[in-house]
Amino acid sequence: MKMSRTSSISLLAVLCAVAALSAGCSSNNNEEGSSGSSPAAGGASASASASAAPSAPVKLTIAQMDGGRVWKEDNPATLELEKRTNTSLEVNMIPSGDFLNKYNVMAASGSIPDISKIPNFEFEKYADNGLFLDIGDLVDQYAPNLKNAIDPELWDLVKYKGKQYAIPYQNVPGKIVPAVRQDWLDNLGLQMPKTLDELETMLKKFTTDDPDKNGQNDTYGLGSTGNWKGDFTMIFGAFGVMPFDSSGTRQAYLQDGVVYSSQISEGYKNAIAYIKKLWDEKVIDPEVFIIKSDQAQQKLVQSKAGLFTAWWSIAPEVLKNNLKMNEINPDAKWNPLLPAVTGPDGKSGLESRGSINGTINISAKAKDPVAAIKFLDYLATDEGWELATYGIKGQHYIDLTQGRTEEGQKAMDEKWLDPLAQIIYRPDMVDKVNDASQSPTQIEDNRFIKAAREYNLYADFFYGVPLTDAEKNLDPDLMKYEDEMFIKFITGAESLDKWDEYVANWKKKGGKEILEARVQAYNEMHGTSYKAGV
Amino acid sequence: MGTRSMSRKGPADVIILIVLLLLCATTLYPLLNLIFISLSDMEDVMRSGGMLLYPRSIHWDAYDYILRYAGLADAYKMTIFITVVGTAINLVMTTLGAYVLSIRDMPGRNALMTFVLVTMFFGGGLIPTYLVVKGIGLVNTPWALMLPGAISAWLLVLTRNFFQGIPKELRESARIDGCSELMTLIRIMLPLSMPIMATLALFYGVGHWNEYINVVIYVNDEKLNTLQVLLRRMYTSAIGEVDGDSLPPPVETIRAATVALTALPIICVYPFLQKYFVQGMMVGAVKG
Numbered sequence: 136m137k138m139s140r141t142s143s144i145s146l147l148a149v150l151c152a153v154a155a156l157s158a159g160c161s162s163n164n165n166e167e168g169s170s171g172s173s174p175a176a177g178g179a180s181a182s183a184s185a186s187a188a189p190s191a192p193v194k195l196t197i198a199q200m201d202g203g204r205v206w207k208e209d210n211p212a213t214l215e216l217e218k219r220t221n222t223s224l225e226v227n228m229i230p231s232g233d234f235l236n237k238y239n240v241m242a243a244s245g246s247i248p249d250i251s252k253i254p255n256f257e258f259e260k261y262a263d264n265g266l267f268l269d270i271g272d273l274v275d276q277y278a279p280n281l282k283n284a285i286d287p288e289l290w291d292l293v294k295y296k297g298k299q300y301a302i303p304y305q306n307v308p309g310k311i312v313p314a315v316r317q318d319w320l321d322n323l324g325l326q327m328p329k330t331l332d333e334l335e336t337m338l339k340k341f342t343t344d345d346p347d348k349n350g351q352n353d354t355y356g357l358g359s360t361g362n363w364k365g366d367f368t369m370i371f372g373a374f375g376v377m378p379f380d381s382s383g384t385r386q387a388y389l390q391d392g393v394v395y396s397s398q399i400s401e402g403y404k405n406a407i408a409y410i411k412k413l414w415d416e417k418v419i420d421p422e423v424f425i426i427k428s429d430q431a432q433q434k435l436v437q438s439k440a441g442l443f444t445a446w447w448s449i450a451p452e453v454l455k456n457n458l459k460m461n462e463i464n465p466d467a468k469w470n471p472l473l474p475a476v477t478g479p480d481g482k483s484g485l486e487s488r489g490s491i492n493g494t495i496n497i498s499a500k501a502k503d504p505v506a507a508i509k510f511l512d513y514l515a516t517d518e519g520w521e522l523a524t525y526g527i528k529g530q531h532y533i534d535l536t537q538g539r540t541e542e543g544q545k546a547m548d549e550k551w552l553d554p555l556a557q558i559i560y561r562p563d564m565v566d567k568v569n570d571a572s573q574s575p576t577q578i579e580d581n582r583f584i585k586a587a588r589e590y591n592l593y594a595d596f597f598y599g600v601p602l603t604d605a606e607k608n609l610d611p612d613l614m615k616y617e618d619e620m621f622i623k624f625i626t627g628a629e630s631l632d633k634w635d636e637y638v639a640n641w642k643k644k645g646g647k648e649i650l651e652a653r654v655q656a657y658n659e660m661h662g663t664s665y666k667a668g669v
Numbered sequence: 670m671g672t673r674s675m676s677r678k679g680p681a682d683v684i685i686l687i688v689l690l691l692l693c694a695t696t697l698y699p700l701l702n703l704i705f706i707s708l709s710d711m712e713d714v715m716r717s718g719g720m721l722l723y724p725r726s727i728h729w730d731a732y733d734y735i736l737r738y739a740g741l742a743d744a745y746k747m748t749i750f751i752t753v754v755g756t757a758i759n760l761v762m763t764t765l766g767a768y769v770l771s772i773r774d775m776p777g778r779n780a781l782m783t784f785v786l787v788t789m790f791f792g793g794g795l796i797p798t799y800l801v802v803k804g805i806g807l808v809n810t811p812w813a814l815m816l817p818g819a820i821s822a823w824l825l826v827l828t829r830n831f832f833q834g835i836p837k838e839l840r841e842s843a844r845i846d847g848c849s850e851l852m853t854l855i856r857i858m859l860p861l862s863m864p865i866m867a868t869l870a871l872f873y874g875v876g877h878w879n880e881y882i883n884v885v886i887y888v889n890d891e892k893l894n895t896l897q898v899l900l901r902r903m904y905t906s907a908i909g910e911v912d913g914d915s916l917p918p919p920v921e922t923i924r925a926a927t928v929a930l931t932a933l934p935i936i937c938v939y940p941f942l943q944k945y946f947v948q949g950m951m952v953g954a955v956k957g
Contacts, residue, residue, distance in 0.1 A: 203906020205739045205899075206891045227889045230902060237885055240799040429719075429921075436715050457920045459712040549739040550906060 193506040196248035201228035271299035278512035301494035313472040319346035338418040341441035356418035358440025361428025373478030376402035377593035447583040471586035484591030536571035605652035609645030707925035731926035755815035767828035813887035867945030
């Protein structure tokens with residue numbers, strides 16, 4: 136058939152439109168990892184435009200991780216907050232897992248909000264591109280409450296290249312607690328272990344002496360939480376090193392002006408030897424390296440292990456409340472193992488979870504940075520913090536010690552009352568509230584929260600130092616090697632006699648290069664002149 | 670199908686039947702287990718280690734927890750909206766594009782086809798795409814979730830192949846009877862293309878229903894959040910619950926309930942479309 140020419144051409148025209156659409160847009164379907172953000176912001180125009188007319192509310196945009204909260208336009212608590220601070224807020228709650236993806240596209244398109252809460256030390260990358268304002272002077276001038284609410288040490292910790300781009304979001308670094316089955320100890324007539332030897336004895340008896348008195352040989356001493364990197368922290372601490380923490384960060388320590396990596400330290404070797412002994416005695420849950428956290432927690436609930444090490448909330452909150460441990464076994468009782476067991480040199484401790492877990496940053500393009508700072512300052516006052524966290528006094532809560540009203544509790548259940556509670560953290564206020572609580576859950580929680588803060592903590596020497604190129608290139612392979620070797624040494628697939636070979640390989644595979652690069656980055660950041668000990 | 674009479678059932682048939690039933694059970698059980706967990710008491714779930722053959726008692730706590738969540742109704746509305754309207758847009762655009770490309774004597778057809786095919790393998794990347802979407806003013810509107818992906822190159826090819834399988838004489842005779850191209854498409858081609866339309870609707874519909882990452886990237890307004898975004902947020906908040914005043918929610922059952930609420934509505938669509946679905950895929954594949 137011959138088609139008429141004109142109709143073919145009109146078809147062509149339609150097709151062009153269609154093709155253009157599909158060409159331009161079909162890539163949307165790919166979930167791409169973020170490529171690096173391109174510098175988008177121009178010079179920082181920190182024109183401190185003093186808000187002359189207090190009558191008109193200042194518009195402020197905020198982006199943060201949602202933390203499970205919903206932003207509700209007609210939330211009386213945030214409306215009250217807007218009234219008291221004379222602002223009009225526009226808040227973007229971004230799902231935590233995809234925060235950086237989204238923030239990268241916002242940054243690349245030059246549309247970051249006035250106030251951003253960025254996880255960890257990620258702000259450094261954006262600050263390098265000139266996206267954030269140096270707010271040191273503004274804070275001094277306009278935000279006395281904010282300044283006082285946060286430790287001076289933390290303010291210094293987030294200083295980057297000599298400038299204050301960030302307001303630290305405080306974090307309590309002591310969050311890890313080794314928890315022991317007190318009822319098992321009682322059944323066997325044991326005391327809390329104080330040394331590594333006593334720990335070994337306890338684990339052995341937990342394994343072989345039927346601590347739950349069910350007549351079956353179905354228990355282990357050391358249980359898992361589904362992340363083996365966190366399961367041995369107390370043992371490492373007793374040997375005076377923290378080779379890695381539960382999030383996988385390799386640690387380093389300073390000695391006499393030289394920075395050493397814990398991954399190749401003598402203490403680490405000794406710790407491995409000790410753990411290997413436990414492994415050979417079969418007192419460690421053999422699934423420790425492969426189990427997932429759900430199953431691991433179920434095992435703990437089913438009384439398969441008598442000791443584990445994890446966040447403070449696992450024993451009282453997750454096992455007892457969420458997973459109904461006491462309904463299944465009414466006698467089960469977890470106690471914090473405090474103080475932590477000490478090693479041959481009298482050392483002890485656990486991993487630190489870091490003293491900040493995010494930063495608040497002000498956009499270099501913010502129309503009214505002073506208003507933004509003042510707003511944050513209000514959130515740092517007792518009154519502002521209470522409003523952001525508990526809602527309106529009398530309506531949503533009675534007072535800090537007596538807790539929420541029914542209306543406030545309902546709003547919390549619906550997840551909309553406190554969307555701005557994660558901007559400024561006031562540990563002192565939180566403690567005050569927790570201490571006053573009459574709720575049995577909170578009282579149980581408090582035992583673990585308090586215990587977690589008692590331990591000596593091993594923090595990484597490089598905490599807060601931005602990622603170096605050497606790490607970006609070499610770290611994945613090196614970490615894989617480290618993990619493999621740790622597991623091989625423990626399970627006996629590789630003899631510990633090969634330790635020197637391991638150290639040599641470690642240096643060759645990038646350990647040396649990374650450590651040197653990090654020391655250099657640290658020296659540049661802090662103006663020191665430490666050496667790398669490799 | 671079903672026309673062949675099964676007059677005699679030999680032992681082989683019985684074995685085949687048993688094997689198929691077992692196979693059926695292995696695919697069905699995980700889903701049922703999930704629903705049982707979502708309806709159970711947390712204690713039962715923990716005792717059984719997460720495997721339930723039937724719920725020992727019915728509890729609605731998990732659903733209660735989810736349905737209390739503020740904004741859930743809006744999210745459902747939003748998801749249904751983008752699923753219905755988005756799929757309609759997809760169908761119109763894909764059909765138009767595929768029809769044109771299925772006409773063999775159209776000038777420049779191969780070049781244009783190549784142009785479409787390239788997008789199957791290369792994308793612009795997240796940030797450039799975002800800039801385009803932002804540039805045409807779609808950010809923070811529901812249209813950012815429907816227009817940019819209006820055509821999937823793969824489904825366009827599938828549809829084109831289907832159209833090519835329809836005898837071109839039909840189109841010619843329609844021409845002779847005075848149909849315009851559009852009328853030919855609507856009156857002749859579409860009635861013959863219901864299998865592929867059902868396939869398209871299903872693929873696109875499920876895609877819209879499960880929309881997550883695009884919502885995160887393109888939408889800032891809380892009111893425009895879809896079900897998936899809200900349920901994920903709800904779930905993360907449930908596992909991270911450390912509010913001293915209220916008992917933490919039953920996490921396992923909530924997780925199961927979340928999946929049930931998300932997956933069941935779309936699973937309900939399958940049986941109605943499935944017969945077309947298989948047929949549509951096959952026809953497009955064989956005759957292309």
